[in-house]
Amino acid sequence: MAAAAVMLFVPPITHAPASHPFADQRRMLGIPNLLDVISNLPFAVVGVLGLLFVGRRKEAFTGSWERAAFAVMFAGMGLTALGSTCYHLAPDNATLFWDRVPMTIVFMSLFAIVIGDRIGWDAGRRLLLPLLAAGIASVVYWRWTGDLRFYGLVQYFPMLAILLMVLLRPRMYTGTVWLAGAMCWYALAKIFEMLDAQIFALGQVVSGHTLKHLAAGAASWWLLRMMKVRRAVEFVASD
Numbered sequence: 001m002a003a004a005a006v007m008l009f010v011p012p013i014t015h016a017p018a019s020h021p022f023a024d025q026r027r028m029l030g031i032p033n034l035l036d037v038i039s040n041l042p043f044a045v046v047g048v049l050g051l052l053f054v055g056r057r058k059e060a061f062t063g064s065w066e067r068a069a070f071a072v073m074f075a076g077m078g079l080t081a082l083g084s085t086c087y088h089l090a091p092d093n094a095t096l097f098w099d100r101v102p103m104t105i106v107f108m109s110l111f112a113i114v115i116g117d118r119i120g121w122d123a124g125r126r127l128l129l130p131l132l133a134a135g136i137a138s139v140v141y142w143r144w145t146g147d148l149r150f151y152g153l154v155q156y157f158p159m160l161a162i163l164l165m166v167l168l169r170p171r172m173y174t175g176t177v178w179l180a181g182a183m184c185w186y187a188l189a190k191i192f193e194m195l196d197a198q199i200f201a202l203g204q205v206v207s208g209h210t211l212k213h214l215a216a217g218a219a220s221w222w223l224l225r226m227m228k229v230r231r232a233v234e235f236v237a238s239d
Contacts, residue, residue, distance in 0.1 A: 003157050004150070013148040021091065023200035024207035035210045036088040042217025044081035050074030050224050062232065065125040069113050070227055072132070076105030077220050084213070097143050104135030104154050110223065111158040114179070118169035159183065175230030178222050185219035 028034040053060070054071045061067035079102035087099040108131040116124020138150040163183065166176060189212045192199065196208035 003153055007149045007153055010149055012145070013152060014146050022088075022207060022209045023197040024204075024210060031089070033088045033091070035206060036213065037085050039210045039213035039217075040081045040084045040088070042081075042214065043077045043084070043220060046217065046220040046224050047074045047076075047078030047081065050077065050227065053224070053228060060227070063121060063125070065128060066113065066116055066121075069109050069116070069124070069128050072128075073106055073109035073113070073223070076102045076109060078102075080106060093143070097139060100139045100142070100151065101136055104139055104151070105132060106220075107154060107158050108132050108135040111162065114162045114165055117172050118165040159186065172233055173230040174233060175226040178226035178229065182219040182222035182226065185215050185222060189213075189215035189219065 022033065022036060024035055025033055026035070031037060051071060051074045054067055054074065058067065061070070080099070083095075083098040083100075083102050087095040089095075109128065112124050112128040112131050114124075115127055135154045138154040142148050142151045162179075166179065192208040192212040192215055194208070196212075199206070199208035199211065
């Protein structure tokens with residue numbers, strides 16, 4: 001809430017139309033921006049695998065809200081694959097909306113999961129729906145006003161808060177290394193995104209944006225592994 005209040009004093013941040021054309025605009029096999037399109041496949045694969053695990057392994061989750069949070073997160077990954085594919089086939093603000101909405105679902109459901117792990121089950125349960133609503137509202141606000149301030153807050157603040165919780169709060173589950181790995185892959189994805197044109201200029205083989213999708217897909221896979229291998233710390237201590 002304090003971070004959101006601070007954003008009220010930050011000048012509006014707008015999305016420059018020039019940012020839609022990415023470095024690699026090659027049409028291959030009749031598909032525009034092919035590599036930026038097909039590099040979304042990892043999100044779909046991880047999303048499906050995650051939902052299958054959630055559906056089959058109820059015993060892997062301590063509470064029903066946590067199982068629901070993981071289901072929402074992996075559904076968000078699958079929807080990100082769909083939304084990002086539609087966006088890169090025809091990049092503009094209208095299609096970008098459907099790319100950003102599922103991404104906020106992933107960010108905010110993960111945020112609630114880590115809050116439940118590091119702060120307390122009740123906190124995670126109570127915050128899941130409000131966080132999801134805030135994430136979607138930030139994209140609606142951007143589409144309505146053109147102002148990216150609150151979308152930026154939704155995208156970056158949870159990553160900072162998760163890092164602080166991992167460093168400062170005791171864990172309820174093992175598997176922190178997989179969460180840390182996911183955060184590292186996501187940080188690398190943002191670096192690739194910023195260096196889109198520079199990477200493509202190295203040999204015009206692949207662009208930074210394509211690599212961003214692959215790195216973010218790797219981050220998603222690490223979250224899948226975290227869910228699969230983690231165990232309650234109390235159980236580990238009793239072994």
